[in-house]
Amino acid sequence: ETGVTQSPTHLIKTRGQQVTLRCSSQSGHNTVSWYQQALGQGPQFIFQYYREEENGRGNFPPRFSGLQFPNYSSELNVNALELDDSALYLCASSSPGREGGEQFFGPGTRLTVL
Amino acid sequence: AQSVTQLDSQVPVFEEAPVELRCNYSSSVSVYLFWYVQYPNQGLQLLLKYLSGSTLVKGINGFEAEFNKSQTSFHLRKPSVHISDTAEYFCAVSQVNTGGFKTIFGAGTRLFVKA
Numbered sequence: 695e696t697g698v699t700q701s702p703t704h705l706i707k708t709r710g711q712q713v714t715l716r717c718s719s720q721s722g723h724n725t726v727s728w729y730q731q732a733l734g735q736g737p738q739f740i741f742q743y744y745r746e747e748e749n750g751r752g753n754f755p756p757r758f759s760g761l762q763f764p765n766y767s768s769e770l771n772v773n774a775l776e777l778d779d780s781a782l783y784l785c786a787s788s789s790p791g792r793e794g795g796e797q798f799f800g801p802g803t804r805l806t807v808l
Numbered sequence: 809a810q811s812v813t814q815l816d817s818q819v820p821v822f823e824e825a826p827v828e829l830r831c832n833y834s835s836s837v838s839v840y841l842f843w844y845v846q847y848p849n850q851g852l853q854l855l856l857k858y859l860s861g862s863t864l865v866k867g868i869n870g871f872e873a874e875f876n877k878s879q880t881s882f883h884l885r886k887p888s889v890h891i892s893d894t895a896e897y898f899c900a901v902s903q904v905n906t907g908g909f910k911t912i913f914g915a916g917t918r919l920f921v922k923a
Contacts, residue, residue: 698851725908727911729913734916735915735916736812736814736898736913736914736915736916737852737898737913738913739910739911739912742908742909742910744908749908750908750910784851784852786852788909795840795902795904795908795909795910795911796842796854796857797854797911798854799844799851799852799853800851801849801850801851802850802851
């Protein structure tokens, strides 16, 4: 079984630009969560998708949006990039049978905003 | 509202010494508890989890944690650390809701094992 994959691994953008990050969930997992991890901090919950619908959102502005596709892969879109958006973005997948919400994490995408 | 506090931002320890990484949480409902490890430039890997049952949980790489409901703690321990245990460790609490769950992470504890 393949694990969670994310692309790209690194990305450099300038302020005001838009970015799309991608995530392929682990086989059999229909729930995908996105996290932002700033340098020296713990992951902060952005939002979660379950069966292509947003199912919970953290304290992030609307310029952070997402999609989940029928194959349960997911995208995170960030519009009007700000310097503070520079961070490691982590995707995690889970299946409904995973009691307690055990998640499997991808390696992350490192976004740098200049 | 849930919250997670990791009481130490950094823990230096000598190789083969025991270590304890502290975690306290607050929640008004039942939660599930996790410890994850993050090596440099990598994602998070699950070390262990507490869902129910025995309060002493054993995980990978010789780590264990004890759930203490009265003290709302979930401290991580290892009796003898190795250089390779140097990494960032995150405590997390998860609350299950309709169709999914919400997970809150602590700020992390950097474990630095010295030779």
